[in-house]
Amino acid sequence: MMNVRIGIVDDHPLLIKGLKGMLEQHSGIEITDTYQSGKELLAGLKVAQPDVLLLDIQLQGQSGDELMPLLNKQYPNMMVIALTNMEHEYYIKNMLQNGLMGYVLKTSNESVLLAAIQAVLKGSKYFDPAIRKIAAKVQSGITQQVLLTAREKEILQLITEDLTSQEIADRIFINKKTVEAHRLHLLQKLGVKTSASLVKKAIDMGLMK
Amino acid sequence: MMNVRIGIVDDHPLLIKGLKGMLEQHSGIEITDTYQSGKELLAGLKVAQPDVLLLDIQLQGQSGDELMPLLNKQYPNMMVIALTNMEHEYYIKNMLQNGLMGYVLKTSNESVLLAAIQAVLKGSKYFDPAIRKIAAKVQSGITQQVLLTAREKEILQLITEDLTSQEIADRIFINKKTVEAHRLHLLQKLGVKTSASLVKKAIDMGLMK
């Protein structure tokens, strides 16, 4: 394998340490930087950029899919591979639209990760076998992605925090009827008829933690 | 450190491989077995038992907190340390009641894990600093465990499946008012006032996946 400098972003030090030890046994691979948060990453990249970045999505603070647009814009030559447990269409689509080159699940083994690294170095995209079906669907544009507006996400969050529409309205200074309209749109977008199953479905789809 | 044989149960091969490489750099530590599922674990333990078992909770198939009672009964001399992201009281309590000796979060670093291993080898319990407050609360018996009846769990499940009280009533042949009574008890037990946040809380507490 050609010489490659790799960066790792993950909030699990145990995983970083393990991954580092593992990857460095391969000649040509060098782990140049590891970061435990988005903040650390952004600071570190100003100093030096790796060729390939392994990026977890679930990070405390700024999440991977919030970071991705920034990375794509500021460091377009850095190949980013998502290394995560999130296998929801929502994230795969979001990340791909922002220049992600590879997607590897943490449940995969070493050979998959190495294959992904080699692929993106050649400029090709790489998807974990376990998510190829979803990735193909997403890339073909067949999916009609459920996209929530900022306001809808905000309402959804407050709904899970045990607030009624009236309480939400008071909190964010809009009419109660408007909150109910947002609720209706949430129900329609996720294809359910009760707020209870809305929450379940949103969690299942990865729209919220 | 004294000689110790360690087993690891986790469905992330990357983490296992990394952890193994990391721990084996310490003299006296030997990783004798690694398992990717509860099934593999139970089969493997029949052949040989490690001194310390690092057990993830979120496993596909049988989860760690389902395995724990079995392990405690069949292999009481094996010291089990939970190595997981789950930091909910529900799990900590459940696991501790079934003989768990240590609880380490995956967001911790190497030294915490080593400290946990050393502690349990001496027969003491060890908790990750990040969860000591919760652990103390659980051990002191202050918490009153939320216990749902079979009927309540059944209703809760149907609520998340997008059914109204009337539909649930029709499905299981009871009066709509009775369903609403169960709903009320669910709300009271979990300390919320809407079904939407009930679902969120139930998931957070691990009462359902």
Added chain:
DNA sequence: ATTTTTATCCCGGAAAGCCCGTATTCATGA
């Protein structure tokens, strides 16, 4: 430049959920 879409906001009425009761059954242990 003008259509089309999207996000946000508002109303009225029907449906469902929430909260106060009470009743019956059943298991437990004083």
Added chain:
DNA sequence: TCATGAATACGGGCTTTCCGGGATAAAAAT
């Protein structure tokens, strides 16, 4: 055995959500 509590079941009354409308302004597409 009889008291206690817990689980299940049901009713009335009030609140909230749900769902049919529709309006407006901003952004995107043509």
